[in-house]
Amino acid sequence: MSSNNFTNQLLDWFVNNGRKYLPWQLKKSPYSVWISEIMLQQTQVKTVIPYYINFMKRFPNIESIAKCELDELLSYWSGLGYYARGRNIYKTAKILDKKYQSIFPKTYDEIIKLPGIGRSTAGAILALAYKKKYSILDGNVKRVLARYYRIEGFLQKSNIQEKLWNLADLNTPSSNVDQYTQAIMDLGATVCTRSRPKCFICPLSENCLARFYSEQDKLPTRKPRTKKSIREVGVMIIVDNKKSVLLEKRPNNGIWGGLYSFPELGDGQTINSWLDDNLREPVEKITRLNPIKHSFTHFNLLINPTKIKIENKPKKYRIKPRYFWHKLPIDREIGLAAPISVMINEL
Numbered sequence: 340m341s342s343n344n345f346t347n348q349l350l351d352w353f354v355n356n357g358r359k360y361l362p363w364q365l366k367k368s369p370y371s372v373w374i375s376e377i378m379l380q381q382t383q384v385k386t387v388i389p390y391y392i393n394f395m396k397r398f399p400n401i402e403s404i405a406k407c408e409l410d411e412l413l414s415y416w417s418g419l420g421y422y423a424r425g426r427n428i429y430k431t432a433k434i435l436d437k438k439y440q441s442i443f444p445k446t447y448d449e450i451i452k453l454p455g456i457g458r459s460t461a462g463a464i465l466a467l468a469y470k471k472k473y474s475i476l477d478g479n480v481k482r483v484l485a486r487y488y489r490i491e492g493f494l495q496k497s498n499i500q501e502k503l504w505n506l507a508d509l510n511t512p513s514s515n516v517d518q519y520t521q522a523i524m525d526l527g528a529t530v531c532t533r534s535r536p537k538c539f540i541c542p543l544s545e546n547c548l549a550r551f552y553s554e555q556d557k558l559p560t561r562k563p564r565t566k567k568s569i570r571e572v573g574v575m576i577i578v579d580n581k582k583s584v585l586l587e588k589r590p591n592n593g594i595w596g597g598l599y600s601f602p603e604l605g606d607g608q609t610i611n612s613w614l615d616d617n618l619r620e621p622v623e624k625i626t627r628l629n630p631i632k633h634s635f636t637h638f639n640l641l642i643n644p645t646k647i648k649i650e651n652k653p654k655k656y657r658i659k660p661r662y663f664w665h666k667l668p669i670d671r672e673i674g675l676a677a678p679i680s681v682m683i684n685e686l
């Protein structure tokens with residue numbers, strides 16, 4: 340079973356089966372590859388496409404990001420999740436603007452130092468945009484390699500990672516590296532899928548060990564599922580009679596970092612004590628709304644919203660600087676977390 344077989348079979352398959360018309364492939368540049376690769380971390384292609392198209396309309400190059408406000412960039416990320424990615428794009432654009440005259444660097448050592456870019460993303464940028472021989476090891480590639488070579492063990496373990504990186508390096512060719520890189524990602528996304536892989540149309544099926552041993556369902560080895568903990572939070576949807584809503588800008592670290600959300604009740608705080616501390620305006624009506632569940636990778640969040648109608652919003656100087664009044668409906672100028680956006684649309 341030579342590594343050449345693996346590489347050549349994938350390259351042959353790519354000619355008729357690879358994806359060549361994704362939005363970031365049409366006018367490919369280091370910039371388009373960078374943005375798409377960051378968006379594709381943890382997110383599927385079909386979800387990314389509309390976000391990518393909107394983002395590129397507003398931010399066609401590095402300078403346009405470097406000159407914008409983080410709030411605006413995050414508004415284009417609203418709903419995509421994993422907001423640290425958006426914040427890292429912003430930090431990187433600032434560095435590129437200052438240090439590289441807004442030209443994306445060409446070497447691994449420079450690219451790997453940029454915020455939010457790890458070994459696999461750096462490899463993807465170098466292979467896809469600069470056609471340099473660098474390997475990638477994203478989730479799709481790990482799955483293909485773990486099955487083809489029958490690698491058992493949790494993918495997060497460092498010895499398994501090392502094995503997979505060695506296999507990725509072994510198979511990455513010097514020529515057509517861009518096509519090969521796209522091919523292995525496409526095979527993982529469309530044929531060697533997590534459940535029910537389509538081995539009957541797979542170009543690698545002849546020598547695939549998982550297929551030979553009928554272990555496609557067992558590989559890659561899954562971590563036993565641990566039950567997610569549930570966290571609860573009370574939020575207040577405070578609206579005045581001129582249809583303005585009070586929003587809180589969240590700190591840059593932590594969940595929904597840098598996005599706008601509804602004011603939250605702290606530990607042991609009641610709605611009345613919060614209103615006394617922060618608003619001191621007559622309340623017309625308080626309505627408890629149905630709880631909303633939102634899933635994060637490691638826990639579920641139960642949001643308990645209460646709608647509070649007040650007559651007039653207090654003057655700006657009377658509210659804390661992290662709170663802002665926004666006129667409804669809210670357009671795209673600020674970043675909102677997905678469940679907050681849903682609740683606002685229902686107002």
Ligand code: SF4
Binds near residue numbers: 531536538555
């Ligand atoms: S034969 Fe099946 S398990 Fe093996 S690489 Fe192809 S799709 Fe994946």
